[in-house]
Amino acid sequence: MVTVAWAPTARPETLRLRADLLARIRRFFADRDFLEVETPLLGAAAALDPHLSSFVVGCDGVADRDLYLQTSPEFAMKRLLAAGSGPVYQICKAFREAESGRWHSPEFTLLEWYRPGFDHHRLMDEVDVLVCGILGTPAAVRMTYDQAFEELAGWSPRDADMGMLRRAAREQGLAEDVGAETDRDGLLDFLFSHTVQPGLAGRGAVFVYDFPATQAALARVRAGNPPVAERFELLVQGVELANGYHELIDPAEQRRRFECDQTRRRERALPAYPLDERLLAAMAHGLPPCAGVALGVDRLVMLAAGASSIDEVIAFPISRA
């Protein structure tokens, strides 16, 4: 007889904990007069970030072209903000092709929210209240991206050229790993995940903020020497839990970044996706100054449950979908 793996991979008590956390999150936002919203999971446009890959869905008889499972609800939520929604939050599924591992699932649950009038520091305050309330950890420590490297790796990436970054990798015994990496941000990502994150593993909640301008994604860049992206990440026990921005609201700069990402996708022979003209039109109409953040709900449950694999907190992970 063939045994079919039909049962959930999450234990009943973990599923109850998950339901309880979702209820607490909704209460947190209801208490703060947020509007809970739902936006399409199937969109006509996709994120253009070369490090994200979208599932393409053929929609014969429904749409006149392919649709894309959204990697986050960001673009659609910003259109609601431009329409005057005020503070909004959403708990939804997000999809990222080729992301599977102990902390990753190609289908996962995101909590995303936006605060008109906030900058990234005020939003970090709010993230701190929510996350520390749920995990029972002390208030988060804050350090800039540069300070995180200085404190945990012992050197500063500020102004570091490729030679210095390769040398830093060599001193950590990681020279073989980075091999022929030619992209400075790729090398920084590698060093952050291999030298900074392990050092944060023994800590509670830490906000890392003010990223290199080249890693701004959809955050504003603050002029200075060097300029920095007003972006933050929340790491708990070294695990990336949330990523937020003081949002870019300038449509011309947004179009320039989209086109730049499209060029990078072409150079790397990655699939081309349509650019989100609806988001750009909404930004041209006027996106209010705001800050926004996306938080991985599965990882939050993992941390609360002390789980070591994301499959332990999802009833039916991709292997049993």
Added chain:
Amino acid sequence: MATIGTNEMRVGVKIMVDADPCVIVDSDLVKPGKGQAFTRVKFRNLKTGRVLERTYKSGDSAEAADVIDTDLQYLYADGEFWHFMDLASYEQLSADQNAVGDAAKWLKEQDTCTVTLWNGAPITVTPPNFVTLKIVQTDPGIRGDTASGGTKPAMLETGAVVKVPLFIEEGESIKVDTRTGEYVSRVKEGE
């Protein structure tokens, strides 16, 4: 030569790392929400047994290692090589000291061993988990002492030395767990 992409680097897959054949024992995705994805792989070097880590950028690949495990019968050693035979094809293979390593002290003629071949040549020899070997030298036994829990060294016919209970006599055969090198039980003649 076949290559293994980062998305295929799963536990049990055999790849070449720094010109040595290795087997993947753990693999995980390392990916910031915004940024470059990596696959962190833990692997065992099949020649040295050492476990090391390496991180591959997503989309990178490693050469597949042409490694297979075969069950072969141990025939004899000639002082330089250990000779094995495939019982199905009667084909013979010889392994050198590097491949046999510590397994040498458990090899008894006609026992079936797992011989790992890389590009057709033996690189490691794994003895059976349990072997029955005769004691060629040990101090006289203390008859009837099955309760004190004391042990004494005993040399086996293959040259291995294991700790045995005090009541075991020279000339007896014993069963040994080759993974731990520990005495398991006495084996009566004919078993």
